Amino acid sequence: MALLEIKNLHVGVEDEDIKILNGVDLTLDTGDLHAIMGPNGSGKSTLAAVLAGREEYEVLDGEILYDGEDLLELEPEERAEAGVFLAFQYPVELPGVSMTNFLKEAVNSVREARGQDELGSADFLQYMRERADMMGLNADLTKRSVNEGFSGGEKKRNEIFQLAMLEPKLAILDETDSGLDIDALKNVADGVNKLRSEDRGFLIITHYQRILDYIVPDHVHVMLDGKIVRTGDKDLALELEEHGYDWVREEAAAAA
Amino acid sequence: MSTTALDTSVRPEDRFISAFEVNHGEALNGTNASISKQRTDAIERFAELGIPTNNLEAWKYTDISSVIDRPYTLPLAPERPSLDTDDIAPFLIDDLDAHRVVLINGRVDEVLSDIGDLPDGVVVSSLAQAGSTHPDVVEEHYGKYADFEDEALTALNTAFVQDGAFVYVPSGTVVEKPIFFLHLTATEQDLLLQPRHLFVAEDGAIARIVEAQHSLSDAQTFTNTVSESFVGEKANLEHYLIQDQGPSASQVHTRAAQQKDDSVYTTISATFTGEVVRNNVTIEADGSFCESNFYGLVVGKDDMHVDNHTFMGHVQPDCSSNELYKHVLNDESTGVFNGKVFVSRGSQRIDAYQQNDTLVLTKDAEIYTKPELEIYADDVVCSHGATTGQIDEESLFYLRSRGLSKRRARILMLQAFAQEVIDEIQLDSLEEHVAERVRTRFSSYFA
Known part of the structure; x- marks a missing residue:
C-alpha cells in the first residue's frame, strides 16, 4: 500500500469561484522522495496546504488516501498525530510561545497518538539537544520564542529541526529552499538527507532545481495549471533547469 | 460610632456629605495635621464636582455612579474581623520572601503582618501610625501628587482618609526584599472602603512594592483607593498591583506618582476579577532623564468591566516613557483604555511610547481604546498604537x-x-x- 495516494484532486478556494488544482494524481511510497516542480501559481503550495489541512481550501472532487485512510477527514492536528508534517514556506513567528514549551507539547501529543509515553522535562530537553545537534541548529534558538526574530534561514532550519523532533511518516517541504543562502541551503539539504529513511516518505515542493543537487529525488513531477503534466526521474529536474518550463507547457498543450 | 450606614433616600453625594458632617472631628479626627487640614477642602470640592457620570469625557465608558449608588456601610472605626494566618494563606505568593503587611478592610492588621527586619531608617507601617511617628514625611508628601481638584473620588477619599499603607525609604537606601501589601476585604456587610497609601522613595533609594487585592467575602464592596508615590532623584521604584477581589467587588484605584531627575518608576497591574474596576494611573516626570513605565494586563471574563485611565505628564526635558496595556476579553467583559501623554512647552527630547493591544474572544466582549497626545514641545518622539482582534x-x-x-x-x-x-x-x-x-x-x- 502506498503511503500517499492522491486521486483526481480538484481544489478551489472557499467562497470564491477560483479553481487551483484540476485533477492531481500522485502516488508516493514509503521510503521515496518525490519532488514537485513548477512555476509560480501552478498550484504546488496549494497541494501542500490541502495535505496539511488548511481550511480555506475546498476539495471539489477526488480523494487523498494516507496509509489507506481518508486524509481529508482528519483535522490538522490529527494529521500531525498520524505522522504528516508540513515544513511551511512562511513559518509563523509566535512571540511569547517558547520553543521548548511548544515542542514539548507537540512531541508529546504526537507520542501519545503513537501509544508512546510522554517525555518528562529532563528527557525532553535531552532529546531536543540531541536533535538540535544532529540538525546543526544553534541551540540558542531553542531558548527563544518560536521563530521570533529568526532570520529567513534560521526559520527554514527550524522547520527541518521540528521535522526531526516529530519524526513524521510523511514530510512535505513547501519551498523550504526559497530565499536561503548557500550555507543554509546545504544545511537544510543535509538535514533532509539525514532524515531520509525506509519508513518515511518525502514530498519536496520547489521552484528551482538547485536543492535537488543536494537532495537526490527518486521521482520528479512537473505541475502546471493545477495538474501534474510530466513525471520522470532526477534528470527531469536538470532538463527543467536548462530549458525552463515552456517546453513542458507546449508539450502538455499539444497532448491536450 | 463604629460605622455609618449611608442614607440611600438622598442623592449619593449628599449621603457622603452628611456622613462627613456627622463624623468630622470624631471618627474622622486628626491624628495628623496635614491629613486633617485637607479634609474640609476635599469634601467641599467633592460636593462641587459630584460623582462622575458618563457625561464626562474621562468617564464616558465607565458608569461608576451606579456602582457607588448602593446601600453601603462606611466603616469609620477600627474593627478587627477575627482572621488568622490560615485565612490569609491562600493569598500569599509562593516563594515571595517579603516584608509583609496585611490590611483588612483598608486597615493594617498588626497580628497578620510580618514585616521582619528592615534596613536602617526604612519605615513600613500604617499611614495612621506614620502620621504620628513621621509627621514631617507625611507633611512633605501627603496629598501632593493625587490632586483632588478635578477628581471627585480623590476628593472623597481625602475627606474620609483614615488608614492605609506607608513606606518610607530614606536617601541612598536599598530595600532588597520586596514590600508586600496584602489588601483583604472581610465583611458580611456591603462596605465602601477608602484606603489611602503613601510610598516615599527618597533620592537614590531602591525598592519594590507589591500590592495584591483579594476578598474573603461575597458581600458587595466598593473600594476607593488613593495611592501616592514619590520617587526621588536617581531612585528606582517598582510598583506592582494584582487586582483579584472577586465578582462582587468594584473599585476606583488612583495611583499617582511623581518622579525627580534620573529616576525610574514602573507600575504594573494585572486585573483578574472585579465587577467594575477603574484604575487612574498618573505619573508626573518632574525631573530630567526620568524613565516612566506603565504596564497593564486585563483578563476579562463574565461581565467584568475594567477601565485603565492613564496620564503621563512630561514637564521636564530628556525623559522617556513606555506604556503597554493588554486585554484578553472573554464572555461579555468590557475593557476601556485611555492613555494620555502630555508634553509641556520646553520639555524637549521626550521619547514617549504607548501601545494597547486587545484580543476579543466573543462577539459580546467589547473594548474602547483611546490614545490622547497633547504636545507643546517640538523636539519629541511620541508614538502610540492600538490593535484589536481575534487570535x-x-x-x-x-x-x-x-x-x-x-x-x-x-x-x-x-x-x-x-x-x-x-x-x-x-x-x-x-x-x-x-x-x-x-x-x-x-x-x-x-x-
Missing part, C-alpha cells in the same frame, strides 16, 4: 499542524499574548504567580 488564524494553524489541539493552540496563543506584560515583572516569584494565574484562567476557556 491569529495562521498561528493557530501552525500550532495545530504540529499536533496541538485547536483548544490547546488557542490557549497557548492567549498565554503568549499576555506574556509580553508578564515578562516585565522583574520579581521571579511574582512573575510565576501571575503566569500561573493566567494559565489557570485560560485553561478553563474554550471547553
Whole structure:
C-alpha cells in the first residue's frame, strides 16, 4: 500500500469561484522522495496546504488516501498525530510561545497518538539537544520564542529541526529552499538527507532545481495549471533547469 | 460610632456629605495635621464636582455612579474581623520572601503582618501610625501628587482618609526584599472602603512594592483607593498591583506618582476579577532623564468591566516613557483604555511610547481604546498604537499542524499574548504567580 495516494484532486478556494488544482494524481511510497516542480501559481503550495489541512481550501472532487485512510477527514492536528508534517514556506513567528514549551507539547501529543509515553522535562530537553545537534541548529534558538526574530534561514532550519523532533511518516517541504543562502541551503539539504529513511516518505515542493543537487529525488513531477503534466526521474529536474518550463507547457498543450 | 450606614433616600453625594458632617472631628479626627487640614477642602470640592457620570469625557465608558449608588456601610472605626494566618494563606505568593503587611478592610492588621527586619531608617507601617511617628514625611508628601481638584473620588477619599499603607525609604537606601501589601476585604456587610497609601522613595533609594487585592467575602464592596508615590532623584521604584477581589467587588484605584531627575518608576497591574474596576494611573516626570513605565494586563471574563485611565505628564526635558496595556476579553467583559501623554512647552527630547493591544474572544466582549497626545514641545518622539482582534488564524494553524489541539493552540496563543506584560515583572516569584494565574484562567476557556 502506498503511503500517499492522491486521486483526481480538484481544489478551489472557499467562497470564491477560483479553481487551483484540476485533477492531481500522485502516488508516493514509503521510503521515496518525490519532488514537485513548477512555476509560480501552478498550484504546488496549494497541494501542500490541502495535505496539511488548511481550511480555506475546498476539495471539489477526488480523494487523498494516507496509509489507506481518508486524509481529508482528519483535522490538522490529527494529521500531525498520524505522522504528516508540513515544513511551511512562511513559518509563523509566535512571540511569547517558547520553543521548548511548544515542542514539548507537540512531541508529546504526537507520542501519545503513537501509544508512546510522554517525555518528562529532563528527557525532553535531552532529546531536543540531541536533535538540535544532529540538525546543526544553534541551540540558542531553542531558548527563544518560536521563530521570533529568526532570520529567513534560521526559520527554514527550524522547520527541518521540528521535522526531526516529530519524526513524521510523511514530510512535505513547501519551498523550504526559497530565499536561503548557500550555507543554509546545504544545511537544510543535509538535514533532509539525514532524515531520509525506509519508513518515511518525502514530498519536496520547489521552484528551482538547485536543492535537488543536494537532495537526490527518486521521482520528479512537473505541475502546471493545477495538474501534474510530466513525471520522470532526477534528470527531469536538470532538463527543467536548462530549458525552463515552456517546453513542458507546449508539450502538455499539444497532448491536450 | 463604629460605622455609618449611608442614607440611600438622598442623592449619593449628599449621603457622603452628611456622613462627613456627622463624623468630622470624631471618627474622622486628626491624628495628623496635614491629613486633617485637607479634609474640609476635599469634601467641599467633592460636593462641587459630584460623582462622575458618563457625561464626562474621562468617564464616558465607565458608569461608576451606579456602582457607588448602593446601600453601603462606611466603616469609620477600627474593627478587627477575627482572621488568622490560615485565612490569609491562600493569598500569599509562593516563594515571595517579603516584608509583609496585611490590611483588612483598608486597615493594617498588626497580628497578620510580618514585616521582619528592615534596613536602617526604612519605615513600613500604617499611614495612621506614620502620621504620628513621621509627621514631617507625611507633611512633605501627603496629598501632593493625587490632586483632588478635578477628581471627585480623590476628593472623597481625602475627606474620609483614615488608614492605609506607608513606606518610607530614606536617601541612598536599598530595600532588597520586596514590600508586600496584602489588601483583604472581610465583611458580611456591603462596605465602601477608602484606603489611602503613601510610598516615599527618597533620592537614590531602591525598592519594590507589591500590592495584591483579594476578598474573603461575597458581600458587595466598593473600594476607593488613593495611592501616592514619590520617587526621588536617581531612585528606582517598582510598583506592582494584582487586582483579584472577586465578582462582587468594584473599585476606583488612583495611583499617582511623581518622579525627580534620573529616576525610574514602573507600575504594573494585572486585573483578574472585579465587577467594575477603574484604575487612574498618573505619573508626573518632574525631573530630567526620568524613565516612566506603565504596564497593564486585563483578563476579562463574565461581565467584568475594567477601565485603565492613564496620564503621563512630561514637564521636564530628556525623559522617556513606555506604556503597554493588554486585554484578553472573554464572555461579555468590557475593557476601556485611555492613555494620555502630555508634553509641556520646553520639555524637549521626550521619547514617549504607548501601545494597547486587545484580543476579543466573543462577539459580546467589547473594548474602547483611546490614545490622547497633547504636545507643546517640538523636539519629541511620541508614538502610540492600538490593535484589536481575534487570535491569529495562521498561528493557530501552525500550532495545530504540529499536533496541538485547536483548544490547546488557542490557549497557548492567549498565554503568549499576555506574556509580553508578564515578562516585565522583574520579581521571579511574582512573575510565576501571575503566569500561573493566567494559565489557570485560560485553561478553563474554550471547553
